[in-house]
Amino acid sequence: MTTNANKYLKIFEALAKQIWSGKYVANQQLPSENELAKTYHVSRITSKRALQELANIGLVERRQGSGTFIRSGFKRHQRTNQVLLVIPFDEAGLGDYLTGIKSVLRQQQQELTVIENRSFSLDQMSKITTQYDGVIFYPQDLANELTKINSILFEHFPFVLIDQTAPGLPVPSVVADNVQGGYLATNTLVQMGHRQIAFLSQTGLTRALNSSVAQRYFGYLQALAEHDLTGATTPQTAYTLTENNFTALLPYIKQQQLSAIVCENDTLAIRLLKYFKQNNFPIPNQISIIGFDNISKAATSKPQLSTIAQNFTDIGRQAAQLLQQRITNPYEPKIEKATVPVELVSRQSVNVQSSPLN
Secondary structure (H helix, E strand, O other), rough: OOOOHHHHHHHHHHHHHHHHOOOOOOOOOOOHHHHHHHHHHOOHHHHHHHHHHHHOOOEEEOOOOOOOEEEEOOOOOOOOEEEEEOOOOOOHHHOOOOHHHHHHHOOOOOOOEEEEEEHOOOOHHHHHHOOOOOOEEEEOHHHHHHHHHHHHHHHOOEEEEEEOOOOOOOEEEEEHHHHHHHHHHHHHHHHHHOOEEEEEEOOOHOOOOOOOOHHHHHHHHHHHHOOOOOOOHHHHHHHHHOOHHHHHHHHOOOOOOEEEEEEEOOOHHHHHHHHHHHOOOOOOOOOEEEEEEOOHHOOOOOOOOEEEEEEEHHHHHHHHHHHHHHOOOOOOOOEEEEEEEEEOOOOOOOOOOOOOOO
8 A cells, every 4th residue: 555655755766866867956946846746646745745855865955935946056976986095194004994994885886095195185176076986084183184174075075084073064974982992991990900090192182182082081081080080191291201202201100109001092002112111111010001992013012912992894884884875965964973882902011900109
């Protein structure tokens, strides 16, 4: 039996297909509610709902007293079956996003091109929008890259961020749960008896409050507050202690009687392991360390590094799925923001705290 819902969907799908096929262009008026009702032998309520749903997904504008029109900036991007991934470093330094991304692209018979941020310029924008179906973008410095992002938005070109979000901007994004990760690392140390725990960062936290590293720092603060622990590392100190090859770190450890450190990422944590070894400061006997990212070197460092693991494959997969949604309709006003859970990988760089440093 044909229901009213079936009748509304029939009109909605037919009009959407006509719009994407090029039958209608920007600012062109669609048939009226009465005309559609007559054509499809339905009530005006049913035809009105079909038009409203087209407006809800951003394809048309309902102008009171005038009718329904294709949105003023409507453009159809020709499909190329090519997707662009923009990253801030070469692929060797990238987590396994590629496996997840490519698993989705294979289903769509799309190919992936990877370039570094420095090669992604506004001068290439017209080329990018004609050569690719969409872009997955891993920011290097989000604040300074907003001009590039804005230019893509104004083109209504399919675009997804990974690693960072852009609050207030209509940009889909997929990130690891960095707050959860910072909390998990710190809470694990607290549960093991550590009370004086520092956070170290190579990133200026006060200049990048929306960065993934800042989110990890917020999780660190949350865990300390939950356990009523004082002595949290300030954002400024978290950064300055990593300068000049950690020259101020050992005095700070002794002064604060630190027993554990949470690092912004594994790269910093592995540098720290080497520094402590050079200074005859045994890990984890003297101090415990937890990193973030679970890069391959974390499992081969000496001692092996405990870390917070991101599911890079799942992040890549979800980013590619969100991109497919934007390719299907880059005018969809609903902006998805996905957060992927993290987990602790426990290794040799952490142990139970028995007593504070002397």
